[in-house]
Amino acid sequence: SNEVIQQLLQTFAGPGRLAIGFEPSYSMHGLISRGTGTGWISGPRKGDFTIDVDAAEAAIAAHRPDVVFITTPNNPTGTAVDAETVLALYEAAQAAKPSLVIVDEAYVEFSHRPSLLPLIEGRPNLVVSRTMSKAFGAAGLRLGYLAAHPAVVDAVQLVRLPYHLSAVTQATALAALEHTDTLLGYVEQLKAERDRLVAELRAIGYEVTESDANFVQFGRFTGEGGAHAVWQRILDRGVLVRDNGVPGWLRVTAGTPEENDAFLDAVRALKKEQSS
Ligand SMILES: Cc1ncc(COP(=O)(O)O)c(C=O)c1O
Known part of the structure; x- marks a missing residue:
């Protein structure tokens, strides 16, 4: 989906235009923006x-960006964005420009909330x-996709390279889709492990950011040397x-139950060392 994001920026942004994201968030949004000028x-x-909806609306009104990024669930914090917030920012973005609002749902299958896909209707x-x-555990496949109004899809075709999605990629993706139930069954197990990590980390005494992703942000580390x-x-x-650079916080990815136990044992021991 990095390529999808790049194509959207090539189509709707570029030199002399602006994109906004709400940080800390996925760093590639800013990097791909800069890479497309x-x-x-x-x-x-x-x-x-x-x-912060008020502050976000004010920033959109002040800068009048051409593209607005909303990442839900957010990387690296795990925070989900509710539909009301997305709609408020969409309205603000339309009033200011109008601009393209990209809802990045890379982690949506792990969320407690449903996808915001239905919001594209009429917008x-x-x-x-x-x-x-x-969710499909297929990062090496390099297959991302977008859903949008047909006019947006047609516009993106102008920058998409010919044959950018190999026949091998397409065949592998179709094979993976045939096993959707099994693969998304693993996601259900992973969600339960993610929720266990949140609960256990809190019980140990860490601060934990609400997570709708397959990772959990925990902290706060303000002592010598900080989170690193x-x-x-x-x-x-x-x-x-x-250590993804959010001062005072670290991010742990939910793994197998055994891996998560090993992680919890490690941070439990650290807490004990601190208090002794
Ligand atoms: C929020 C978010 N969006 C998009 C991506 C891009 O992933 P990919 O290019 O593998 O689809 C990532 C990868 O980490 C991500 O965290």
Whole structure:
């Protein structure tokens, strides 16, 4: 879906135009914007990592961006965005320009909430982008897709390279789709493990951001060395989590029950060391 995002920016943004996202969020939105010559505006989030609707509307009205990114569930925080927020930002974006609103649902299959796909009905400037990289466990396949008004899809065809999706990719994706029930069955198990990680981390005494994704953001690490020092100490215990640059926080991906137990044992031991 990185390619889908790049094609959308090539089509609707570019030099002299602007895109906005609400950070911390998926860093490639800003990078692909810059790579297509599009100016990038970093919009705000609240302390709990939800989108601050008033501040977001004000930023859209002030900058009049050509593209608005809304990532739900958000990477790296796991935060879901409700339909009301998306609709409010869509209205603000239409009043300001009108601009294209890209709802990035890369992690939607892991969410407690349903997809926002139905919102594209009657909203010609709303695009939903999705991927087979996460829930289908097929990142190596490189298959992303979008849903939008036919006029948007037609416009994107202008920048899409001929034969950009190989026959092998298409055949593999169709084979994966035939096993949707099995593959999304694993997602259900993973969601239960994700919810267990949230509950256990809280019970141990960590702050945990609400998660609708297949990972959990936990903290807060304000001591010497900050989150990176804790990342190293968890790694010293044989568990690799992600230090994704949100000050004071780390991100753990939900794995198998055994992997999650190993992670929980590691952070439990760290907490004990701190309190002794
Ligand atoms: C929010 C979000 N969108 C899109 C992507 C792109 O994934 P892919 O290009 O594998 O579909 C990622 C990958 O990490 C992501 O986190």
